[in-house]
Amino acid sequence: MFCRKLPKYLVTLARSYHRTGSKQSLQASIAKVPDNLVKALAGIVGDKNVSTAMAVREQHGRDESYHDCAPPEVVAFAESVEHVSEVLKLCNDAEVPLIPFGSGTGLEGGVNAIRGGVCLDVSKMTNIISVHPEDFDCTVECGVTRNTLNNYLRDTGLWFPIDPGADASLCGMCATSASGTNAVRYGTMRENVMNLEVVLADGRVINTAGKDRRTKKTSAGYNLTNLFVGSEGTLGIITKATLRLHGIPEDTISAVCNFQDVQSAVDTTVQVLQCGIQIARIEFLDEVSVDACNKYSKLDMKVAPSLFLEFTGSPNSLKDQTQLVGDLVKMNNGSDFRWASDIEERNHLWKARHDILYACMALRPGCKPYSTDVCVPISNLPEVIVRSKEEIQKAGVVGPIVGHVGDGNFHVFFPVDQSNPEEVKVVSEVARKMAVLALEFNGTCTGEHGIGMGKRKLLEQEIGEDGLDVMRQIKATFDPKGILNPGKVFF
Numbered sequence: 001m002f003c004r005k006l007p008k009y010l011v012t013l014a015r016s017y018h019r020t021g022s023k024q025s026l027q028a029s030i031a032k033v034p035d036n037l038v039k040a041l042a043g044i045v046g047d048k049n050v051s052t053a054m055a056v057r058e059q060h061g062r063d064e065s066y067h068d069c070a071p072p073e074v075v076a077f078a079e080s081v082e083h084v085s086e087v088l089k090l091c092n093d094a095e096v097p098l099i100p101f102g103s104g105t106g107l108e109g110g111v112n113a114i115r116g117g118v119c120l121d122v123s124k125m126t127n128i129i130s131v132h133p134e135d136f137d138c139t140v141e142c143g144v145t146r147n148t149l150n151n152y153l154r155d156t157g158l159w160f161p162i163d164p165g166a167d168a169s170l171c172g173m174c175a176t177s178a179s180g181t182n183a184v185r186y187g188t189m190r191e192n193v194m195n196l197e198v199v200l201a202d203g204r205v206i207n208t209a210g211k212d213r214r215t216k217k218t219s220a221g222y223n224l225t226n227l228f229v230g231s232e233g234t235l236g237i238i239t240k241a242t243l244r245l246h247g248i249p250e251d252t253i254s255a256v257c258n259f260q261d262v263q264s265a266v267d268t269t270v271q272v273l274q275c276g277i278q279i280a281r282i283e284f285l286d287e288v289s290v291d292a293c294n295k296y297s298k299l300d301m302k303v304a305p306s307l308f309l310e311f312t313g314s315p316n317s318l319k320d321q322t323q324l325v326g327d328l329v330k331m332n333n334g335s336d337f338r339w340a341s342d343i344e345e346r347n348h349l350w351k352a353r354h355d356i357l358y359a360c361m362a363l364r365p366g367c368k369p370y371s372t373d374v375c376v377p378i379s380n381l382p383e384v385i386v387r388s389k390e391e392i393q394k395a396g397v398v399g400p401i402v403g404h405v406g407d408g409n410f411h412v413f414f415p416v417d418q419s420n421p422e423e424v425k426v427v428s429e430v431a432r433k434m435a436v437l438a439l440e441f442n443g444t445c446t447g448e449h450g451i452g453m454g455k456r457k458l459l460e461q462e463i464g465e466d467g468l469d470v471m472r473q474i475k476a477t478f479d480p481k482g483i484l485n486p487g488k489v490f491f
């Protein structure tokens, strides 16, 4: 069991766990941050940037998910890469856990300090370092959020299209390999990051593609950039990202339409993609989600399985695309095709889509979101959604379905009452069955939210024992003392 040299706090943790095998013992053995370490932190980042106040710790001990708050013992705010490097050296030498915090919008408990330690909040590092409009790229510090970047870019005619709905930090988005409604057209963070500045556990600073490199292509050695994309704060702290920018489309039209059943809506999506239509967004909402959206965002859509679509391009190409998609919708017995070309109407529609999490939560006030995130090859999507819906109905729980269907990715948002362990158990079991079903259909348990705490068991099923071993070896190379966000991705 203890084959590798473990840090002190992990030895205590593992021993007490194996003595009693209980969850309580895990919590009891959380590492204490010594007073002198708190003082040393203040020496690095300044007194104003260190806090042990309970309110600040609690605010940093959870994200937007259902996972119980696990506050760090101290929160430090970094203002520069030098701060990040010094703090890491300090924690590494003292063998104290360190959890990076971007903007706390994650959905898998990534920032929860389940083994205590120091939370390093990087949201004060907000410089937009460079924009090269002629090269379609920019470089930002880790605390810059996607809305801040897009507001800054407005006059250049460019934008960064990856859109997880929440106004997340761009390096937090790198850390979770985020995507969202625009991925069908622009890809995910993986396709849109060219270079990263990363501080390693021992304080060394590296640039994953080499300092100041910002090329569209590279064949130079291993792809370190994409090793850090999706690493969830377990391999290093991302302090800068060089990102690809895209031209703002000339014209945009949005539309909604509905179908008699889930299968027809998803079949339409598959056919749209198979026809090679360069759709900008195509989102599925089942009747439960539409109902929630109507109530929360004051829409008046027919309560039926629906698609939200967006087309972009020149006026001529828009005409061709919309005509073809209109025909496909009709072929699948879809109806109520409603266009929204006016910017206010479009914004209202997409705001409603992005607020779906809150709309679903409003179905059961006081509950927290338990979200699934499976992704399968597009041809398997209709069957996987239909069978997932059957599981939800069999379990008798509220489970609206929303999907980035163009990517084969969809979510069920179960609003769960955390104070009811039986309910949490039932929901977890449906979520697990859905993930296993996706794996059987050549899919993944997470298309965009990450593994965090909730999907660690599923990762092993997905990657296999040997694959997971290689991941552990990579972790040990980058973080031999295991201080970086311990307990995330792996147990």
Ligand SMILES: Cc1cc2c(cc1C)N(C[C@H](O)[C@H](O)[C@H](O)COP(=O)(O)OP(=O)(O)OC[C@H]1O[C@@H](n3cnc4c(N)ncnc43)[C@H](O)[C@@H]1O)c1[nH]c(=O)[nH]c(=O)c1N2
Pocket: 063, 064, 099, 100, 101, 102, 103, 104, 105, 106, 107, 109, 110, 111, 122, 142, 163, 164, 165, 166, 168, 169, 170, 171, 172, 173, 174, 175, 176, 177, 178, 179, 180, 181, 232, 233, 234, 236, 237, 238, 239, 354, 357, 358, 448, 449, 485, 488
């Ligand atoms: C309403 C709503 C809707 C959505 C979503 C959230 C919410 C609240 N999300 C999820 C979320 O926005 C996404 O996971 C973000 O990428 C997280 O960015 P934060 O800055 O908030 O990271 P946050 O602070 O939550 O941290 C997330 C993880 O990354 C690590 N981390 C953060 N900053 C780091 C850094 N600089 N270096 C290294 N590690 C770092 C943390 O330690 C943690 O493990 C989502 N996502 C998605 O992909 N598609 C979607 O459709 C949506 N939709």
Ligand SMILES: CCCCC(=O)C(=O)O
Pocket: 107, 165, 180, 353, 354, 356, 357, 369, 370, 371, 402, 411, 413
């Ligand atoms: C439980 C929230 C999921 C958010 C999300 O990923 C989306 O709205 O697409």
Ligand SMILES: [Mn+2]
Pocket: 180, 404, 411, 448
């Ligand atoms: Mn999503």
